[in-house]
Amino acid sequence: MSKPDIHLVDAEHEIERQFRLVMRRLAGGVCVITAGQGEDITGMTVTSLTSLSAAPPRLLVSINRLASSFTAIARHRAFGVNILGSDQQALAERFSNGRLKGHERFEGIAWTCGSSGVPLLERSLAMVECQVEEIIERHSHGIIVGRLASMELSHRLSGLTYWNGQYVQIDHEADLDLLAEVSIPLAHVR
Numbered sequence: 158m159s160k161p162d163i164h165l166v167d168a169e170h171e172i173e174r175q176f177r178l179v180m181r182r183l184a185g186g187v188c189v190i191t192a193g194q195g196e197d198i199t200g201m202t203v204t205s206l207t208s209l210s211a212a213p214p215r216l217l218v219s220i221n222r223l224a225s226s227f228t229a230i231a232r233h234r235a236f237g238v239n240i241l242g243s244d245q246q247a248l249a250e251r252f253s254n255g256r257l258k259g260h261e262r263f264e265g266i267a268w269t270c271g272s273s274g275v276p277l278l279e280r281s282l283a284m285v286e287c288q289v290e291e292i293i294e295r296h297s298h299g300i301i302v303g304r305l306a307s308m309e310l311s312h313r314l315s316g317l318t319y320w321n322g323q324y325v326q327i328d329h330e331a332d333l334d335l336l337a338e339v340s341i342p343l344a345h346v347r
């Protein structure tokens with residue numbers, strides 16, 4: 158490879174590296190996308206879930222086309238969305254652990270099946286079952302548009318985010334307790 162080519166490759170890598178640094182500044186809500194049926198189930202941790210529109214209710218998630226969940230979603234045309242709470246970091250770690258495969262990720266945890274057959278993780282802040290409306294393949298990822306089929310909302314609020322390469326718990330009640338301890342009037346922080 159000639160010298161100018163090396164410079165081009167280096168410049169591209171540098172832009173990619175800086176892009177990753179930029180994205181680390183963005184806090185993302187942590188979810189587990191679940192997919193498959195019967196013995197053939199899998200799931201993965203994501204932060205790319207977002208609402209597409211409320212009327213009609215549609216959401217989208219960006220999933221690497223090499224991920225086991227991508228194949229399962231494309232085959233079954235359905236998936237589950239499990240929004241994790243502040244006390245569910247262990248689940249996020251389990252569902253992003255490449256050493257655990259498919260149904261191994263569900264061993265020892267509480268889960269149930271939705272009406273479409275997709276697994277759903279109990280005790281999530283919200284569980285949503287989606288039908289696939291569209292899959293848009295771009296570069297390494299597939300943007301999956303989901304049509305809501307059913308949903309279940311927990312009364313719990315405390316959330317789990319991922320920011321700057323680490324999990325951050327948002328526990329509203331604990332935060333208020335902490336503020337009360339340092340004598341800040343609650344009316345000023347709500």
Ligand SMILES: Cc1cc2nc3c(=O)[nH]c(=O)nc-3n(C[C@H](O)[C@H](O)[C@H](O)COP(=O)(O)O)c2cc1C
Nearest residue numbers: 201202203204205219220221224225253254255319
């Ligand atoms: C906090 C966090 C967020 C992630 N978000 C995404 C995402 O939005 N899309 C994606 O394709 N992978 C994402 N991943 C990576 C997948 O969870 C991981 O590669 C997973 O092991 C893929 O499943 P597989 O091993 O069954 O293919 C994320 C990982 C972590 C730890």
